[in-house]
Amino acid sequence: MTARIIDGNAIAASVRADVAAEVATHIAAGGRRPHLSVVLVGDDPASHVYVRNKGRASEDAGMTSDTILLSASTSQEEVLDHVRRLNADPAVSGILVQMPLPPQIDPHAVMSKIDPRKDVDGLTPANLGLLVQGTPFHAPATPAGVVEILKREGIPTQGARVVVVGRSVLVGRPLALLLSNRGPHANATVTMAHTGTRDLAAVCREAEILISAAGAPGAITADMVRPGAVVIDVGTTRVADATRKSGHRLAGDVDFQAVREVAGAITPVPGGVGPMTIAMLLVNVMRAAKALEGRA
Numbered sequence: 001m002t003a004r005i006i007d008g009n010a011i012a013a014s015v016r017a018d019v020a021a022e023v024a025t026h027i028a029a030g031g032r033r034p035h036l037s038v039v040l041v042g043d044d045p046a047s048h049v050y051v052r053n054k055g056r057a058s059e060d061a062g063m064t065s066d067t068i069l070l071s072a073s074t075s076q077e078e079v080l081d082h083v084r085r086l087n088a089d090p091a092v093s094g095i096l097v098q099m100p101l102p103p104q105i106d107p108h109a110v111m112s113k114i115d116p117r118k119d120v121d122g123l124t125p126a127n128l129g130l131l132v133q134g135t136p137f138h139a140p141a142t143p144a145g146v147v148e149i150l151k152r153e154g155i156p157t158q159g160a161r162v163v164v165v166g167r168s169v170l171v172g173r174p175l176a177l178l179l180s181n182r183g184p185h186a187n188a189t190v191t192m193a194h195t196g197t198r199d200l201a202a203v204c205r206e207a208e209i210l211i212s213a214a215g216a217p218g219a220i221t222a223d224m225v226r227p228g229a230v231v232i233d234v235g236t237t238r239v240a241d242a243t244r245k246s247g248h249r250l251a252g253d254v255d256f257q258a259v260r261e262v263a264g265a266i267t268p269v270p271g272g273v274g275p276m277t278i279a280m281l282l283v284n285v286m287r288a289a290k291a292l293e294g295r296a
């Protein structure tokens with residue numbers, strides 16, 4: 001069997017088109033144009049690229065955006081001053097503080113001060129708490145993107161055996177919660193695996209839906225996949241590749257060529273989960289704008 005390849009770019013484009021339509025309807029009904037404010041501290045080149053892409057995507061959807069650029073030596077108190085100002089500004093729908101932050105700034109201290117209604121990364125204690133409670137408001141964008149892929153591909157999760165490899169607060173843990181909560185695109189029986197898992201291969205072979213968010217290229221091999229399983233690869237690791245002009249390429253966790261001969265459906269890297277992250281960020285900004293205006 002050769003697996004169906006899931007086109008994350010096409011799914012993300014359709015989510016983004018839906019958000020653009022929702023923005024237009026919201027404005028036509030007298031709503032404020034949704035606005036994303038990004039706080040970017042320091043000179044990390046990858047962070048600058050991500051932030052630029054997020055700004056462009058929000059503008060493509062008919063939203064506005066701005067970026068507050070701060071030097072790498074900015075104090076925690078200065079960052080908190082910006083967060084407080086953005087919380088209080090009615091023109092700002094969503095606030096995103098780009099990670100990683102320089103070492104003098106405690107990310108938890110900053111995240112905990114963002115108004116949960118404007119927390120479009122879904123990483124404040126309040127939004128993570130709602131997720132644990134089974135009543136999520138803003139869910140983190142990458143795990144929400146995985147759920148959206150399953151939904152739009154018509155892959156049933158009700159009662160399904162799901163294995164999530166990875167337990168980070170950013171991806172693995174919220175994804176396990178989203179899929180194990182009650183609900184139409186959830187209600188799965190979820191196992192969360194990590195480096196302490198005994199016999200990872202046997203655990204993975206149980207999965208009807210196997211999701212890897214380990215950041216470990218080649219960690220998921222064909223012998224770990226149940227025939228016909230859906231395999232979602234969240235991993236994106238930059239690896240050296242002398243055949244590329246750039247000298248590197250993005251690698252997923254899954255041994256794609258071998259696993260596609262066993263799986264029923266599979267996401268590629270790049271072009272799978274990656275494009276969904278920005279699409280789901282826009283969904284969160286739209287939700288924030290509606291909630292702030294009492295239109296949610």
Ligand SMILES: NC(=O)c1ccc[n+]([C@@H]2O[C@H](COP(=O)([O-])OP(=O)(O)OC[C@H]3O[C@@H](n4cnc5c(N)ncnc54)[C@H](OP(=O)(O)O)[C@@H]3O)[C@@H](O)[C@H]2O)c1
Pocket residue numbers: 142165166167168169170171172193194195196200213214215216219234235236237273274275277
């Ligand atoms: N597509 C996107 O937009 C997007 C967004 C976010 C993240 N990502 C990618 O997703 C991956 C995970 O991100 P993250 O932030 O969650 O990373 P992370 O914080 O490093 O967490 C990785 C998790 O995977 C587990 N793990 C690592 N290697 C493993 C192995 N060989 N076997 C079993 N478990 C293993 C770790 O276990 P322990 O807890 O035991 O250490 C940890 O829980 C990365 O490649 C990242 O670049 C992609």
